Amino acid sequence: MKLLSAALTRTLDQATIQAQGITSLELMERAATALFDWILTELRPAYSTPIHLFCGPGNNGGDGLALARLLHEAGYAAHVWLLPAKRYSADFTANRLRLPAEVPCQELAAARFPELPASAVLIDALFGTGLSRPLTDLAAEVVAHLNRSPALRIAVDLPSGLLADAPQPPDSPLVQAHYTLCFELPKLAFLLPGHAAFVGEWHTLQIGLEQEVIHNMAVDNYFIEDNYLKGCLPKRPRFSHKGTFGHALLLAGSQGKVGAAVLAATACLRGGVGLLTVRVPQVGYAILQTAVPEAMCLPDSAPDILTELPDLTPYAAVGMGPGLGQQAASREVLRQLLQTATVPLVLDADALNLLGANRELLELLPPDTLLTPHPKEFERLVGIPARHDYHRLEQLRAFVRQHRCYCVLKDAYTAVAAPDGTLYFNGSGNPGMATGGSGDVLTGLLLALRADKRLSALDAALLGVYAHGRAGDLAAQETGEAGLIASDLVRFIGPALQELTASAPGL
Template sequence: MKILTASQIKSCDITTIEQGISSINLMEKASGCCGRWIEEHFNVTDKFLIFCGTGNNGGDGFAIARMLYEKGFDVEVYIDQENLNFSNDAEINFRKIKQIGGIGIHDFNDFLNINREKTVIIDALFGYGLNRKLSGKNKTVVEKLNSIKVVKVSVDIPSGLYADKLPDGDSVVIKADFTLTFQLYKRSFFHPETGKFCGKITVLDIDLDKEFIENAETDYFVIDEDLIKNNYRPREDFSHKGTFGKSILVGGSYGKIGAVLMTALSALRTGSGLTFTMAPDCGCQIIQSQIPEAMFIGCGDKYVERIEIQEKAVYGIGPGLGKDKKTQNALFGFLKYYDEPVVLDADALNILAQKNWLDLIPKNSVITPHPLEFERLFGKTNDSFERIELAKTKARELDIFIVLKDHHTAVITPDQKVFYNITGNSGMAKGGSGDALTGILTSLISQKYDIENACIFAVWLHGKAGDFAAEKFSKEAMLPTDLIHEIGEVFKYLVS
């Protein structure tokens, strides 16, 4: 799914209207989608307080109020009664609710005490077109709403949030539990500084012009299930282990053998035909006893001291590797003579940053840094938006793929496309989760997935397995090994 800018979304709205639907009917359709979602997720006994601005987002709020009232919900509407300069469509819907005696209309200043257990706040103050920070009554009411612990649902986007960039430094943004957005995700949903305001996001299809969206140019995309199902290649019956590639997972050091073990296990679970661990001899018994399907190649006593180059193999290097001097020399020697794509993670990245060996990375390779590792590699940025832009620059300069790990992991390609992942959860914030991703990536590349598709599929698969593990064990209790064991359930899900 594409991510469009606020100006592109506005143009898409206009194009949709030009194709034959009136703006008021488009608003009715959007509001109807919100109303139906609310009906499905809340009880008719709940009380709804709907806060409306003067623009079309407020018009959505007025229409939602009418629709909920007609379904038997208890609805109150709050507006700034000193500013009734509504947009044309908002004015039409405001007049409609004024004719309904059962909907109370109040000023923002009248908002006082509420029954917290039975109240739901609907935020329809400002939509995606906001381009200034909140002030005056709008700022005051958002601050008051944020101070109250009740469920809050934002229409289109949390009020105060911009679609494409960070809010101004002292901006006030409503903290939503749910965001009901229209047709497309906004880019700000995926960054830690801004996404934290959105809660759980639901995209509602309101039939915006599909031809406009298809033709719109953008560098930003969401990894959704349609994209994954187009990428996924089920195994053919007439095949053999050689069909599915050779993965060599290099890593481990004394006390950190578990990292490369999990990487190998995840590669096997993802379908690697032949899987090798290249690790210090101190880990041989551990690895062979835990995953007998993976062959072992010794490469040192307690540390990786050499990395043997084998033909027709894909290497994943880094988990538990350590930064011993001999290990650094081994990595240097390998990268100096190896020119095929490789997956680099963890201590391999830390060694590269420490030695400034970035130019040794083979073209079309994949690196998988978390934000701190990214900073060590490429320098400090002020925020995650800047980090993505720097990643785009470095991916192009080095001709590599960067899998930038975060709550919404982003895949950045050499041609500067950015794919945001929407699977995964905070239960994956445990040591070992990244090692599993390295194994998944290496396995998919060894199975001859196009590298861009391998990256996209890997981060989705990794996150989806994490979601299945969290559902089964809870976010707190789930382990990275639980995630690995759920990979099979994800493949079953894909073919169901």
């Protein structure tokens, strides 16, 4: 699904109103009804639970007022608190007038903040996408008051104070929501690590915005949700043979880090590769042949690190990096690989660190190379620390455009960047995957998908990243998050890929 800027969100509202022949007030009613339904089905508050709604002067406040009316009509104990302002939006005013007189409704003032006990539910409808600058004065004091309360905080559309798609000064007042309920599509701000403590758990509520208009909007950020890639992995043809799915070469492992090679190799095999050859130093030979009998092993002549690039002729794709180490001899193997490879490359871990430490090597990256850094590796690659999360995304776009490569920036919402600068944020995965070796598994899986000539570079990257997270979600159902280890991910790659496989026969 697309991630819309605040400006495009407003355009979409207007277009929906026109196309469907409804008023903006009716659209607001849909939004309030969706909030009401979610609160009733997910929170199931008791009729006696005090529900305090904090309403700002714009349409976010209007949503809050309409919700207060619906709650009251259903018998719940709604209390409205208004943030005084010079001007109020028309739909705010309309809903203020529609609020039944029995609903307590007071203006907030510095000396008059309500008691907010743990048993209460707080609805933050102060500001949404119309926020134009950081909150100050009374609004900032209200936010601090809400954040001090032990009660459950639910933000409407956005936690108040948070901009939907742009950075804000550090330490700006922001509501710390437990839940954020937004309309139709998530916001870019929800996917950035620095906002996790404010956004909490987010959900999108459908309010019937015009899909046709969304379809025609040009954006450069997408969110990969559950159904997006279903059927994108071609079914294996009945008469396929191991050559159909490519022969991959993996260059990995060094003294003390042969496990990384084992994890990447098993993930590559579970990713459906036809044949796999692994280049490890001597120290890894017996380990690999024992732990991964399905893979062929081509040991380096050196005892503990990689020093020689094998002949690349037989291979459909090459992966390099897991457990590699950063010795000069291994750097020269990387240089030779970049200079001679004519097939897709997947570079991870120490291959990326070597690129960062020897930036002239970046000029040798063959087009469409796939790099899989975590944020620290990415910082080493670009050489300049990101000032904030949005700056990192700009660095990412600039990097892929400059090097004509694909870059998977790994995080809770991993971003796959395509050479044109489009970003695809991945929604699968869980914190159980924050465990050593998870990245090695991703490298192996991506290597398998890049060796499969039926897939484009972009599809391979998106399928691999999504399936890796999905494998993590399936594994966590069995192991729990804390108990999840990287080899559990490997076990669930098959089921995760199966979910994405086309039902029609492949050719």
